[in-house]
Amino acid sequence: MMERLSELQKKDLKYIFHPCSQMKDYEELPPMVIKKAEGIYLEDEFGNRYMDCVSSWWVNLFGHCNPRINKVIKEQIDSLEHVLFVNFSHEPAIRLSEELSKVVPKGIEKFLFADNGSSSIEMALKLSFQYQQQKGNVGKTKFISLTNAYHGETVGALGVGDIDIFTKTYRPLIKEGMKAEKPECYRCPYGENFNSCDAQCFEKMEELIEKNHQEVSAVIIEPVVQGAGGMRIYSPKYIKKLRELTLKYDIHLIADEIAVGFGRTGKMFAMEHSGVSPDIMCMSKGLTAGYYPMAIVGITQEIYDGFYADYLEGKSFLHSHTYSGNPIGCRIALEVLNIFKDENILDVIERKGRYLRERAESLFKDHKYIGEYRQIGMIGALEFVADKESKELFPSEDRVGYEIYKIALKKGALLRPLGNVIYFMPPYIITEEEIDQMLKICKESIDEYISRRKNG
Numbered sequence: 001m002m003e004r005l006s007e008l009q010k011k012d013l014k015y016i017f018h019p020c021s022q023m024k025d026y027e028e029l030p031p032m033v034i035k036k037a038e039g040i041y042l043e044d045e046f047g048n049r050y051m052d053c054v055s056s057w058w059v060n061l062f063g064h065c066n067p068r069i070n071k072v073i074k075e076q077i078d079s080l081e082h083v084l085f086v087n088f089s090h091e092p093a094i095r096l097s098e099e100l101s102k103v104v105p106k107g108i109e110k111f112l113f114a115d116n117g118s119s120s121i122e123m124a125l126k127l128s129f130q131y132q133q134q135k136g137n138v139g140k141t142k143f144i145s146l147t148n149a150y151h152g153e154t155v156g157a158l159g160v161g162d163i164d165i166f167t168k169t170y171r172p173l174i175k176e177g178m179k180a181e182k183p184e185c186y187r188c189p190y191g192e193n194f195n196s197c198d199a200q201c202f203e204k205m206e207e208l209i210e211k212n213h214q215e216v217s218a219v220i221i222e223p224v225v226q227g228a229g230g231m232r233i234y235s236p237k238y239i240k241k242l243r244e245l246t247l248k249y250d251i252h253l254i255a256d257e258i259a260v261g262f263g264r265t266g267k268m269f270a271m272e273h274s275g276v277s278p279d280i281m282c283m284s285k286g287l288t289a290g291y292y293p294m295a296i297v298g299i300t301q302e303i304y305d306g307f308y309a310d311y312l313e314g315k316s317f318l319h320s321h322t323y324s325g326n327p328i329g330c331r332i333a334l335e336v337l338n339i340f341k342d343e344n345i346l347d348v349i350e351r352k353g354r355y356l357r358e359r360a361e362s363l364f365k366d367h368k369y370i371g372e373y374r375q376i377g378m379i380g381a382l383e384f385v386a387d388k389e390s391k392e393l394f395p396s397e398d399r400v401g402y403e404i405y406k407i408a409l410k411k412g413a414l415l416r417p418l419g420n421v422i423y424f425m426p427p428y429i430i431t432e433e434e435i436d437q438m439l440k441i442c443k444e445s446i447d448e449y450i451s452r453r454k455n456g
Contacts, residue, residue, distance in 0.1 A: 005030055006033065006045055006046075008045060009031060012030075013026060013030065013031070016031075029406055029409075032044045032048070032409075033045045036065075037052070037064035037065060038063070038064055038065050039064060039065075039427075039429060040052050040053075040063055040429065041064070042064070042414065048412070050409065050412055050413065050414045051412060051413045051426075051434065051437065051438055051441070052064070052414050052426070052427065053414055053415050053425070053426050054414060054423070054424060054425050054426070055286075055290065055426060056290055057285075057416075058227075058259050058264070058286070058425050059285045059288070059290035060289060060290035060427050061262060061286045061289045061290070061336065061339075061345075061427060061428055062289055062427060062428060062429055066289065068335055069289060069291055069332055069335050069336075072331050072332065072334075073328060073332060076092065076331040077328065081327065082323065082327060082328070085320075085324040090325075090327050090330075092327045092330035092331040092334060093113070093325045093327070093330045095330075096333050096337070099337045100296070100298070103268050103269075103337065103340075104269065104281065104298050105269060105276075105278065107277040107300050108277065108278070108300060109298075109300060110298070110299050110304040111298050112127075112296065112299070112317075112319075112324075113294070113296055113297075113321070113325040114284075114294070114295040114296070114297065114321050114324065115294060115295060115321045115322075115323045116284060116293050116295055117258040117259075117284035117285065117295050118151075118153055118157045119152075119295060119321065120282040120295035120296065121151045121152045121156070121157040121160070122152075122154055122156045122157060123282075123297045123319055124220070124254045124297055125143060125156055125254070126156075126317075126319055127280060127299060127317060128143075128217045128218040128252040128254065128279075128303075129141065129217050130307070130317065131252075131306040131307070132217045132252075135306060137217075137250065139215055140214070140215060140216060140217040140251075141217060142177060142212070142217060143159070143160050143177040143178070143216070143217060144177060144178045144180055144205070144208060144216055144218075144219045144220075145161070145162065145177055145178075145179060145180070145219070145221070146162065146179065146180055146181075146182040146183075146205075146221060146222075147179045147182045148182040148226050148229035148232065149161055149162045149163075149179075149220075149221070149226060149229065150162075150163050150222070150229055151220060151222070151256050153166055155170065155173055155174060155175075156175070158170055158173075158174050159174045159176055159177050160177045162179055162229075163228060163229055178208060180204050180208045180209075181201070181204035181205075182226065182229075182234075183201045183232075183234035183235065183238055184232075185232065185233065185234050186371065186372050186374070186383065187391055189201075194234055194235040195235075198237060199237040199240075199241055201238065202238050205238075205241075205245075206241070206245060209246075209249060209251070213249035213251060216251050217251070217252060218251060218252035218253065218254050218279075219242060219246055219251055219253055220255075221239065221253075221254070222256045222259070223236075223255050223256070223271045223273070224236060224260060224265055224270040224273050225264075225265060225376060227259040228418065229418075230381070230383070230419065230420075230421045231374065231379060231380075231418065231423045232374075233374050233375075233379075236273035236274035237274070239274035239276060240274045240276055243276040243277075252278075252279040252303075253278045253279050254280045255269075255270075255271050255278035255280070255281040256281075256282050257269050257270060257271065257281050257282060257283050258284045258285050258295070260379075261283050261285070262283075262285070262287060262336070262340075263286070263340070263345055263349050263378070263428065264286065264377050264378060264379055265376045265379065266346070266350060266353055266378075267346070268340070268346065279299065279300050279302075279303060280297060280298070280299050280300075280303065281298045282295065282297055283296045283297075283298065287333050288332045288333050288336065289336050292326070292328060292332050293323075293329070294323075294329035294332075294333065296333075345428055348428055349378050349428055352378065352428070352432070352435070353375070353376075353377050355432050356375065356378070356380055356435050357375050359436060359439055360375065360380055360439055361373060363439055363443055364382060364443070367443075369385060369386070369388070369450055370383070370384060370388075371383045371384065371385035371388055371391050378425060378426065380423065380424050380425070381418075381422070382421065382422050382423070382446075383420060383421050384401070384404075384420045384421070384446075385420070393419075394420055396419060399417075400419075400449070401417025401420060401421055401422050404417065404422055404445050405417045405445075407445040407448050408441055408442065408445040411441045411444060411445060412441065413437075413438055413442065413445075415445075422446075424438060
């Protein structure tokens, strides 16, 4: 295979260990070296173009090489590239925090800066734990999350995650949290529909909290959508019930908005669907529109006050990142908020999301091997089943999603597989014509895979 690769591909495989990959797969599908990008399109070194239907891992909100964001980066670089964030500050961080306070759920008033989503989860867990200790709730040392959850891949984050491919190898290292049975909406044991149910499945979480509340510091959730666990959408009523119970027992509610924030679900933040606010929320990915690694943790005034004391009392939150509050990242994030406001992005998402739903449901509703098409905002997912009536999955070793992904790449679309699920999460600038093309390639790729499968 190596003799058919470009020099750049050969050097890539010689030196680089790619994330979330089995490198042996690269013998069949070598890395595509992207030379440039514009709008929703990526272009490789051979001139092949790919529709970026997943916003380059969910981050690229407004297209590659967005002129507005490019402009503010150039301006910021010429004035201040970085300064330590201890005893120093700068205008981009101050203005970003002020503007962010206007759009986050009510009650989130203070902001801490990190440099990636997993780190923000670590900060959220540590903030909750330390707050409870400093308030005298010394027995509250544990966390609850959902089965099928994903909250990142650092060791603390893995403790509240529940996707086996990420966690099983590291179980001896992990301080495992308690897990409540997830909402299972496609195969609902109550025979309900998440659009109209009363979140009866909450009884599993309720039982766990009622039994263990004296030990629980916080519950952490991905609001409304479990992302890496298969783009599984559940009722906002679940979150509302959870908020009521956590308040009753002095348990923090941590909202992991890393993937679902900044308009992805049709609201600025997914918690808004439930009409309640968390105590702590983690933001990243779309925060900087795919330009810069940055994350922010928002907290309530009450939590902030729990750390406010004379230095010698030892209540400081001693968690730092070298690039905390980086001015370039802050200036980008501020422009992201400006674009949301200036270009009425939430209205754009509502309109394009409606078009995406209509076209996708029309195209896939009668497909023999698609058990469910699910969507919220600009997140769409197809779940493949071997039998539509029983909802039996294809064997995991068949790697159905991955095989369809490979076919779609050859047709010019970057989709992403999650086991038996293929999802799309395109930049908000995608046009209706491009939505049609994305769905067309998706369907052709599915049909081609099924045909190959039948023909052996």
